[in-house]
Amino acid sequence: GFAWLTLPSGREVSIVDVPGHERFIKNMLAGVGAIDLALLIVAADESVMPQTREHLAILDLLQIRRGLVVVTKTDLADDVMVELVKAEIEDALEGTTFQGAQMVGVSAYSGDGLDELKDAIDAILDETQARADLGRPRLPVDRCFSITGFGTVVTGTLIDGGFAVGQEVELVSSGQKARIRGLQSHQSHIDQTQPGVRLAVNISGISRDEVPRGEVLTTAGWLHPTYRLDARLRMVKGIGHSLRHNQGVSFHLFTSESNARVRLLDADRLAPGTEGWVQILLNEPLPAVKGDFFIIRSAEDTLGGGQVVDPAPRRRHRRFSPEVVERMMMLDQGTGEDVLFTVAEQREPCELADLSQHSNLPVPEVLERIAVLESQGHVAVLGKLGVDSDAVVFSTQGWNVLKSKLDMSLQAYHNQYPLRRGAPVQEIRSRLGLSLPVYQRVVARLALEALLVEDGTYLRTPDHQVSLTPEMEKQASDFVAALEREPYSPPTDHPVDRELLSILADQGKVVKITDSIVFAAPAFQEMRDRIIEHIRAQGDQGSITVAETRTMFNTSRKYVLPLLEYLDQQQITRRVGDERVLR
Known part of the structure; x- marks a missing residue:
């Protein structure tokens, strides 16, 4: 369920009520992924229940540190009972992110404690930083419906960026594009919004049936579903068994869910309460970003959870590899520059969107830190990052290898x-x-550094020169002389090597019409010029036929037809029926 509340300070907050019963844990996981403050509800007449401990474990795995414990139904228990319940709660909180959390007793029936609860929520939110605007909004969809006269509406909690009316958006899993027709938060229509709010988005061009729960609405082009991700995984304390390598689990990320297998990279088993590095193989591709928290479950229990360190590794990792573990530790714990360098090294060449997604850093910070890395000689940037859409980044080692x-x-x-x-x-x-695009950037950069030479549609090293032996020089000279002796009907049995013929063409001494017909360059130029002059001499409707060309040069169709077709290919003439006219 969803509602909103105005606190004594005037601040409006969104409240997502997640089900407590253990049969509805999956629904709870969908609602708890993007919250600023968690209220752990314990009834005074029931105390800590099994589902309480599982919810608490999930909050701990998701690293939710801002929370309140609310003891409800205090009207159904005496003061001694309430204190006993609080003591039992304190024992349950020990060792979790909720250890030492404030407790408030309330009664919905009498109203006792409700004002204190509102004040406590206000006080915690006063110390809570606003959600970071990373410039790449994501709305994990938890509901989709249609309204007559408006069309499809999706709801969820917006993170990582803002939306605006009229903005083009994309459904990540299906790749379908849409446009935002309207935005609503707390039943108020708005034109734009910042991250961290519950939001209803009216989108055009997509039907309700095309938007399943678990879809992600975002801006186009930067986020892609993945079948594989690297993560740091922590097991729940107190579960009855260890996690085996390649064990099947249910994987939960925001409102998305997929069956998966967990590959243990630094252990054969993960015991309850321990941590390890893992690669998760998903049955269904899901969109993820570095830093996202997730939960894994068996059919009955929550097994563990953790944080994504690489949302789309390019390969399956070898197990027990120190290099793999070191890279994952760098992605998880390194500075901004360390993380960006590791991403560039692993995924080069990297575009700006890739660097931002895989480092979980906003674009302005990526640009600033990449500039530092470039000045230190750690990366090579091709193009103007942030200006040129096809600009890319290599690690210096990767650039040197290329x-x-x-x-x-x-x-x-x-x-x-x-x-x-x-x-x-x-x-x-x-x-x-x-x-x-990357190849063009590479060639331009190396040409600028004089490491290669662009020669039309060819590339060569700066020191490459074509040199002929005396024997080749004589063959070339004899061949050109033979062509010149019969300028309009040259011999077609070429006594020269194909490579030598190519050199003569590059030097402008011959013109190759077909594989068998080659003219000396002066003869070709004369024939071309005379054909053009003949057509122009007849005015706007001038033309020339095969027979006229044959007579003009006293040669045969064997040469005339290929010659005229070659002039067509060179955009000098074009064929109209049996005649040629100038283009």
Whole structure:
């Protein structure tokens, strides 16, 4: 259930009532994921129940430190009984994040203690920092319905950023786009909102049936579902058995749920009350961000919970690997620069959105800390991060490795094809396995640093030069001379190597029309110019036919047809029926 309350200070707060019965623990997990203050409710006539201990364990696993214990139904117990209940509660709180929490006794029937409870809530919230605006809003959906005349409405608790009317949003799991038609909080219509509020969002273009519970509404392009995540896991104290490697569990994150298997990375078993590093393999992909808290359960019990350190690791980790554990510890406990460097090193090349999501740092802080890392020589930034949409970050080691691979690829190509002026751009890109935008950034940066040369659609090392042996020079000279002796009907049985022919074409000495027809460059230029002049001499409707071209150069269709088709390809002429006209 959901309601809101105006406190004595005038502050409005949202209240999410989560079910207490053990059969409804899953519903409780969906409601408790994004709260600022928890009220642990214990009835004075019942004292601490099994579900009380399980809820307390969950609050402890989620690291919820701001809380009040509310002893209800004090009208049904005498003072001695109430004090005994409080003592039992104190024992239950020991060793949890609620240890030492304030207790307030209330009676809904008589109203006793309600004012004290409101004041206590106000006092704690006075010391509570506002939810951080990381510039990437997330609304885990706990309800979806439709209203006649308005369409689909989703509700949830907004975290990590704000929404505004008219903003384009995305449902992460389905990838569907929508636009915000309206926002409402505490039954008041608003144009925009900050994180940390209960919110109803009216979205257009999506039906109610397309939004399941557990979806996440956010801005487009930065958050993606994952089948795998790395985490620090802590087991609940007092459960009856240890967690085995690869054990199946139910995984809960905000309002999302999926069956999963837990891979233990530094132990064979996790005993009750112990911690370990794990990789969780999800049956259904869920969107997560570094720092998110989660819970795992068996069919009957809450087993443990923890915090995501990498929401989308690229591979399954080897177990008992010191390097894997060290990297996860750095992501979990390192400074902002440490975390960003580790993310860049693990996921390079990284875009700004990746760095923010996997470090759980707001974009302005990412930009500031990456600038520090770049100045210290720890990372290489290609493009203007935060300005260019395709700017990326490499670790310095990763950047040096990439430069070395590119240089070796070029050297290998030059060794294999010494007579070619360079390697085709796309072939080198394929060898490096980079996306086109990143590849273009890499080539531009290396060309600027004079580590390679861009030559049209080719790349070469700065010291690569095509040199012919005396024998090759003679073959080339003899071939060009043969073409010039029959300028309009050159021989088609080429006595030269294909690589040598390519060099002559690059040098502008010949023009290759087809694999078998090659003209000396002066002859081709003359033929092209005479064809253009013939068409222009006839005015706006000028044209030329195959027969006219054949007569003009006293040659055969064998040469004329490929020549005219080549001029079409070069955008000089175009075919209209049996004639050619100028473009």
